[in-house]
Amino acid sequence: MRDALERQRHILDFTIASLLRRKGKNGSLLAVYTLIIFILASVLFFTHALKREATEVLRETPEIIVQRTMTGRYQPIPLAYADRIRDIRGVITVQPRLWGYYYDGNFLANYTLVVPREDPPEPGKIDIGSGISRIREAYPGDIIGFTGHDGKPRNFSIRKILSDESQLISADLILISEADYRDFSGISADQATDLVLRVRNPKEYTTIAEKITRLLPDSRPIVRTEILRTYDAVFSWRSGLVIVIFSAAALAFVIFAWDKATGLSAEERREIGILKAVGWETSDVLQMKFWEGSAISLTAFLLGMILAYAHVFFASSFLFAPVLKGWSTLYPQFRLVPYVNFGHVAAIFFLTVVPYTVTTIVPSWRAATIDPDAVMR
Amino acid sequence: MILHPSILALFVSSLLICLMVLYSTVYGIQILRRWDIASGSESQLALERKTYLISTIVSYFLGFQLVSLFLFIFTADSICHLFVGAMCAVGTLTVNPFGYPTLLLKVVTFLLAGFWLILNHADSLGYDYPLIRTKYLLLVVMAPFILAETVIQGIYFLGLRPDIITSCCGSLFSPASRGIATEIVNAPPLPMLALFYASSGGTLLCGAWFLARGRGGGLFALLNAVQLVVALTAIISVISLYIYQMPSHHCPFCILQQEYHFVGYPVYIALFGAAICGFGAGWLSRYQGIASLAEDLPGLCRALTVVSMACTAILVAIASGYVLLTGFTLR
C-alpha cells in the first residue's frame, strides 16, 4: 500500500512539474475551463438563491388569495365578497388586503405599498424598507413626499426602517395605514385589493377554490402551492434555458479541450516516448494523464466555484442579473443569502468535468501507447 | 421534460459515458474474437493496447456512476414539489414507471463496474492475461445494462410533467398499499433486525474464516450477495425507523438529507463497498489454481476481504448506533 502511494507520489510530482513547464498552453486551457465553470455556477447559484428568496416570500403568503377580474384584467374586489366567501364550509377566516405599487419617477424605482394587518403605522406615518431608505436617504423621523393618484403630493413621516433580513422581500416595502392608503390610491371604502383566506384542511384547497369560482364568477382564487410550483418551474426553467444556450459554449470548450488533448505537441510526444523508453509503462503514463486532468479540473473547478460564489453572493451578480431576474433593476445592490448544496456541485461537475474528461480519455490513451522504441527509430 | 440543471447534467453525462462504454465494448468483442497471446502480430499488439483504454474507461465510469447515483436521488428529491402529492424522492420516482428501473439500473451497473475492475486488477497480476475472456464477457454483459440505463433514464426525464399527481413514501411505503415495496415494509421489524445482525455476523465470521484458512471464498461471495439484499431490506423496513424515530416512516432516500446528518451516504457507500469487495474476493478465490496468479492472487483476495469486512462493520456500527443510542423503541 505504501509502495503504491509512493509510486503515485512520484508520478504526481512529475506531472505537476511538467504542467508548470508548459504554462502557456495549460494556462489558456485553465482560463477557458474556469470561465465555463464560473458562468455555469453563477447561473445555478443565482437562480437557486432567487428561488429561495421567493419561497421565503411565499411562506408568508396566505393559502388562498381571491382576486376579482373583469374581462381578464385585475379589479379591486368589493368587501361584500368577503362575507359570501366566509359562508363556504371549511373557510376559517377571510381578510381583505390593501396593497399596490408606486412608481417614484425621481428615483426611477418601484415601491410596494402595503397596509399591514398587525401594528399598522398611525395615519401620517409610514415604515419603509432599507432599499428605499438608502436611495432616498431617508431615516426615522424624516418627512418623505409621494404623489397621490390625484397628482397632489402627500407627506409622511418615517416611523422606522424595516429590518433587512431578506432584502429582496422588504427592500422596496412601504407600510402605511389604511386611511392613508385609501386616500393615496383612491380606492373606495367598500373595496379591497384582494381577499386572503385561511382554510382548515389543506386537502380542501381545490374544492374551496372551485366553490368560490361558482359562487362569484368574476373572482379568481389563487392557491399558494400553485404559485410555489409556478415560481419554481419558472426559475428552474430559466436556468435550464440559460444552460441550454450555454451548452453551445460548453461544446466549444469540449472541442477546444479535444484539440488541446489530441494536438499533443511534438515536444510532448517525444517526452512521453522518452518516458516509455526509459522504463515507464503505459499505465504509468495513463496515471500521469489522470493526474494532469485532475489537477486542471480541480483547479478550474475550485477557482470557478469560488469566483461564482463571490460574484453571486458578494458582488450581486452584476454580470447577468438583469437577464435572469427578469425585472427592472429595482435595487442598486441586494445581497442574496449564500446557499450551495450537493446538487449544484454535482450538476456543475457533470456538466463540465465529465465532458472534459470523456474527451481526453482517448487522446491520453493514444499518447500513452506510443511504442517505447519510437524514440530510437 | 423539465429543464432542471441537474436533469440536464445527468442526461448529458450519461449519454457521453454510455457512448464511451459502447465504444469500448466494440473493442471488447474484438478482443474476445481475435485474442491470441502467443502471437506477436501487430493486430495482437494493438488489442493489448486497447485493454488499457477499456480499463481506463470503465474506471472513470465507476467513479462517475457513484456520483450520478447520488445526484439522481438528490435531484428527484429536490424537484419533488413540482408534482402534486410528492414529498420526497419517492414521489418523483413514481411519477412514471421508469423512475425506479433507472435507479435500479444505476445500482446494478455500479456494482457490475466495481466487480469488473476487481477482475481487471486480478487479470493484470498474471503474466498471461489469465482472466481475459471472463473479463470481456462480463463487459459485454454489462454494456446492455449501461445502454438500458441511459435510455430508460432519458425516457424517465422526458416523461416528467409537473402536473402529474403521484404518491409519496407515506403511501408507497405504508402497509396499506400492495407491491414489492410494501412487502419489504411489512417485513416484521424486530425479526428483520435480527436477520440483519445474523447476516452481518455470518458474513463477518465467514470473512474471518476465509482470511485465516484461505478457504470458503465461494460462501463468502454468496453471503455478501445475500447481505446486500438483507441489509437493503433492513434499512427500509426497520433501520430507517430508528433513524427517523417515527414508527411508520420507511423511506430509503430521506436518510440522505441534512435533517438526518447525511447518514445515508456512509450507509450506502459502506453497503455497496462491502458487496463489491466481498463478492469480488470470494469470486476471485476460484482462480487460485491458475499458475500465473498463484503468487499475487491470495494477497489481493485478503485485501479485498479486509475492506469488505471493514465496510460491513461500519454499516453494523452505524445501524447499532441508531438502534441503541436514539432511545427510540419499536415496542
Added chain:
Amino acid sequence: MISARDITKTFNAGKPNEFTAVSEVTLAIDFHRVTILKGPSGSGKTTLLGIVGCMSRPTSGRIFLGEREITSLPERFLTDIRRRTFGFIFQQFNLIKGLTVLDNVMTPAYPTSERFPSLRKRALETLALFNLEHKADAKVEWLSGGEAQRTAIARSLINNPSIIIADEPTAHLDTKLSHEFMAIMRRLKGEGKTIILSSHDPIVYDSDLADSVVEMRDGRIVSSGPRP
C-alpha cells in the same frame, strides 16, 4: 545469456508498405561481455536492440532472458523486466528538456516505489561517478555535449541494470567524446555489466573492448563471432 531464436519483426503487416526490419535472426549474447551490432543504417540493428532489450515484441520467434522466456509477456511485465535489467543510452541522448539533470536521472525510477530521499541520494551518487554532481540542479538544455552524454549514461544506470544497451552512441559525438564514451563503457564492463552496442563507427566496432561483433545487413546477420 540472452538468446533470440528465429526473430522476425514486420511492420505494417498486410499493407502495401509492409516491411520486414528483422528476419529470422538467431543470436546469443553472453553476460558480462561487450557485444557490438555492426552494419549500415537500416540494417535492422536498432529494431533488434529494441527486441533484445524488451522494448518491443517480435512478430515471430522467441526470446529468452537467462532461463526465462519473455516473448509474449504483456507490456506491464516486459516493462518491469526492462526497468530492472536494462539501461538504455540513445543516439540523441533523449533527455527531457526543462527538467534538471537530477530529475532526468531519476525519471526511470519514478514508477518504482523507492522512497524519494533514498532515490535522490542514489541519483546524486551516480552523478558523482561522472563528475556531474555540481550540475545536478542545472537544466539539461544548458549542458555541453559531453555533459549531456554523461547525464544520459547516468540515467541508464539509475535502476542498477545488469545490461547496458546503447544505440549508435557515438553518432553525434566528436572523436574525443567518442573515446571518452568508450572509456566509460570499459569501466562499466570492469564492473561486470553486460554491454550491447549498435554502431557503424570504427571507433566502436574496432575497439579492443568488443568481445564479439555481429554484422547485420538487410535485417539478417551476415557474420558473427569474436572481434577479428
